[in-house]
């Protein structure tokens with residue numbers, strides 16, 4: 001199996017580019033990346049070698065903890081024939097004794113590509129400006145673009161198409177994942193509904209940008225605190241944690257009270273009136289008491305499940321672990337088209 005010439009030509013646009021946020025790309029470009037993700041998933045499944053990054057050295061910079069993103073970048077690198085080097089918080093001088101620009105210049109002289117997971121989009125923009133090699137965003141406070149390619153690929157592999165479909169995000173909608181789903185969905189022509197209390201709805205600027213993209217792609221944006229209106233006949237429900245990385249724990253009690261009506265549970269699934277609706281979560285999730293944090297929340301607030309109930313998390317509508325696996329294939333696609341020898 002291999003890519004046909006038309007698909008290869010479409011992927012050419014990514015060569016040498018950074019991958020910092022999805023809105024740097026067109027719907028067509030994102031779609032080719034989503035389809036290439038499927039191709040690489042199939043290759044991996046069939047054991048077909050795909051060493052597009054043979055001999056390349058990759059720097060993986062993580063200022064924040066990670067299970068999926070770190071694993072996906074590492075395994076993708078090995079599958080593609082590259083050598084990944086992991087740098088955790090405090091391992092290098094970045095931002096403490098050395099500026100992002102200087103670090104970028106040094107790493108760019110030694111490595112062929114750089115992944116960055118950190119706090120500020122401006123930091124990754126500075127890395128990209130100064131490194132002279134492709135830079136990939138493994139998450140910032142603002143965006144989570146590698147997650148988006150995995151998520152929209154997961155939707156497409158389940159739905160068969162993105163056209164005319166509706167994705168509903170419920171919960172705290174001011175975080176990077178909710179913002180990115182809104183923007184990326186609107187670019188791709190997916191109807192995006194957001195159900196969140198008024199105080200936890202997406203930033204005004206993001207709402208406006210999403211509406212502009214939706215006008216171009218002729219998709220629908222709905223942002224409401226009425227969860228039943230948002231989920232009615234939706235094709236997918238997506239949720240995320242109620243307290244994001246770095247947020248102050250003291251707001252948790254208020255957050256729980258605000259967000260309990262938005263918990264993804266059996267009753268919400270029934271209210272979609274769509275027996276085919278699927279459920280996504282970017283993980284990690286608080287769906288049981290098998291974590292330290294889950295236990296602490298239970299002891300303090302008596303809540304054994306938060307944003308999603310365990311029966312739905314484990315249930316037949318959940319595609320959450322396919323979605324997690326797809327982080328590998330999508331990150332592999334992103335690294336291959338920007339740095340690899342696929343052409």
Ligand code: CP
Pocket residue numbers: 065066067068069070139147282283284
């Ligand atoms: N979804 C996600 O980014 O997972 P990690 O924090 O484990 O990388």
